Amino acid sequence: MAKIYETTTGLVIDVPIVDGAGQDVDLSSAISAALNVLPPGEADEVTWPVTIESPNILRHVVLEGAPLAPGTYRIQPHLVLSSGFNGPWGVVHLPVEYKQRR
Numbered sequence: 001m002a003k004i005y006e007t008t009t010g011l012v013i014d015v016p017i018v019d020g021a022g023q024d025v026d027l028s029s030a031i032s033a034a035l036n037v038l039p040p041g042e043a044d045e046v047t048w049p050v051t052i053e054s055p056n057i058l059r060h061v062v063l064e065g066a067p068l069a070p071g072t073y074r075i076q077p078h079l080v081l082s083s084g085f086n087g088p089w090g091v092v093h094l095p096v097e098y099k100q101r102r
Contacts, residue, residue, distance in 0.1 A: 006099045007067040015050075015058045015077055015092055024056040025089075029082040033058055036078050036088070040071020040096070048075075070098045 004011065015035065017025045027033065035048040035058060050058040058077055062068060073094040080086045 003097050004068065004094070005097050006070040008096070009062050009064045009067050011062040011068070013060045013062070013075075013094070014053065015060075015075065017056045017058060017077060017079070017089055026055050027052045027058075027079075027081075028055065031080040031082055033077065033079050035060055036076045038074040038076075040069055040073060050077075068096045070096050072096070 013035075017027060019025055030052055033050050033052055035050055036045045037048050038045050048060045050060050053059050073096065075092040075094055077089045077092075078087065079089050
């Protein structure tokens with residue numbers, strides 16, 4: 001796995017959504033989706049927008065002007081599905097390293 005360094009922009013973060021048996025969850029019926037993120041050293045969550053990629057991927061792109069900080073991000077997908085489900089779906093941890101110094 002490649003290391004991710006602070007100040008990285010343009011990073012594509014794909015979060016696969018699977019059920020307890022490891023099967024893909026079809027997100028075609030999703031009413032809304034987002035990533036609730038607790039950045040390193042912060043007390044408050046922020047919400048990252050996502051696009052839904054077929055069939056079960058939530059994708060967020062770190063844009064220019066919104067670089068990552070060093071530490072571990074706690075990322076929790078939040079889904080609203082037409083089946084009636086409305087809530088968090090697992091947790092992903094994203095470690096970000098300090099920028100390499102020359």
